[in-house]
Amino acid sequence: MVGPELKNKELVRHTPFVNGEWLKSGSSKTFKVYDPATEKEIIELPDQTEEEIDEAIKAASAAFEKVRRSNAYDRARCLRRLYELMIENVDDLAKIVTWENGKCLAEAAGEVKYAASYFEWFSEEAKRMYGHTIQPSNGHNKVITLKQPVGVVGLLCPFNFPIAMGARKLAPAFAAGCTTVLKPDGQTPLSSLALAYLAQEAGFPAGSFNVVLTSTENTPMCGKKFCESPAIKKVSFTGSTRVGKLLMEQSSSTLKKLSMELGGNAPIIIFDDADLDLAVSQSIASKFRSLGQTCVCANRLYVQSGVYDKFVEKFAEQTRAFKIGNGFDPNVTHGCMINQNSIKKVEEHVHDAVSKGASVVVEGGRLPHLGKNFYAPTVVKDVAHGMAVTQEETFGPLAAIVKFDTKEEVLQWCNDTPYGLASYVFSENLNNVWYLSEYLESGMVSVNTGLFTDASLPFGGVKESGFGREGSLYGIDDYTVIKSITLGNVYR
Ligand SMILES: NC(=O)c1ccc[n+]([C@@H]2O[C@H](COP(=O)([O-])OP(=O)(O)OC[C@H]3O[C@@H](n4cnc5c(N)ncnc54)[C@H](O)[C@@H]3O)[C@@H](O)[C@H]2O)c1
């Protein structure tokens, strides 16, 4: 294994983490993790069996009995310490993210700080699980509510933010007093193992946070196990709508509580009265974050006719200035894609748009001299609403620019999708901003900025983008159940 030079070599782990121990798996099967930039093997890991996943669930169940009774202030201290450790190790963690995911180092460091911020945030929220005192109709009685931890939670995470997506689930779960079993994406498991190492250093009790490992092929087994296990009380999934629906079906036998952070199809709307330079730079930041492999990335850009040509020209000029390359090169602005399927989806959408009349402004395309997962961003204009790129999530570096005339028309186009995760509005006119913010069917609306996510923000979607909220003052609720206690005849 030849990889980046790390100050803290302990962060690279080779085995699952269960009950506070780095386990030697009994599985004879293994799977390989590759650096998507160089296509070289990073590591070979055990492909765990169903029985081994069961062992991890048992460890989390045993730990739950202790963690649920632990003092919220002690949990808060562990969370705070994990935040500090992540910041102390930010450079090494960023290297691990770049190594297995391919995003450039600056983006990876941003992701690590973002991930850490959830531990900081929930170290504070852990102490704030407030209940209510309620007066029922019987005047002699009183009702008190408690928020209690839901139990053992199965966490299923995607490749695109290998450390932040797990952090955003683990932090509120542990703050609430839950224990967890996390299964990272088979392409990017190292970041979660590094997180487990630091969590142990931070004082997380044995069994409170477990990481199991499966290959991509073996992952459905683990998903089914999580959904059907009566010991797991909740599954929190981040990934595509297709897999989210499958998990929901599988969860019916146990009536599992679920959080679903699913796919998006985010529109950006730029009005004639927008600050154009701001709209261009922020649209670029949104569209090409992690090369378009971000669930809240702008998937389609709607630009009002008065500024359409100017916007396209400026947007194309800034896109041409990107430097694509190996994420470890400090001069690179954007790294590589995760795999071939991701590139094929971009190519399909470019082909569909062009075959239906869109024209290419920035050619983009594959960069075989850099490696087979490198793809330079493509920009297309004269895109019509209804083309595949406006209907499905591309999840890659294709910017599709559509012209619109009225706010009513653009609102109808934006909402004409089963998805509803994020939307963006650029305008200096309060009426435009308010009208769109109120009537866009999405869980999050970002006004005059392309980068809005933060630990303080309730993150989540509506429609087929899922349900549940991560982060913010609401995030802990996803990991709690409300118990009502009636105190009877208090005036005897
Ligand atoms: N809403 C959000 O917060 C959010 C955040 C990041 C990504 N996403 C979405 O995730 C998608 C991109 O990730 P992807 O292409 O890897 O999605 P995906 O649904 O294919 O995979 C997501 C994860 O689920 C696993 N998985 C696949 N089949 C499974 C099964 N049967 N049981 C259990 N797990 C299974 C995968 O191995 C992966 O780790 C996009 O649609 C994106 O919008 C959403």
Ligand SMILES: O=CCCC(=O)O
């Ligand atoms: O890909 C989805 C997560 C992106 C974010 O939280 O900013």
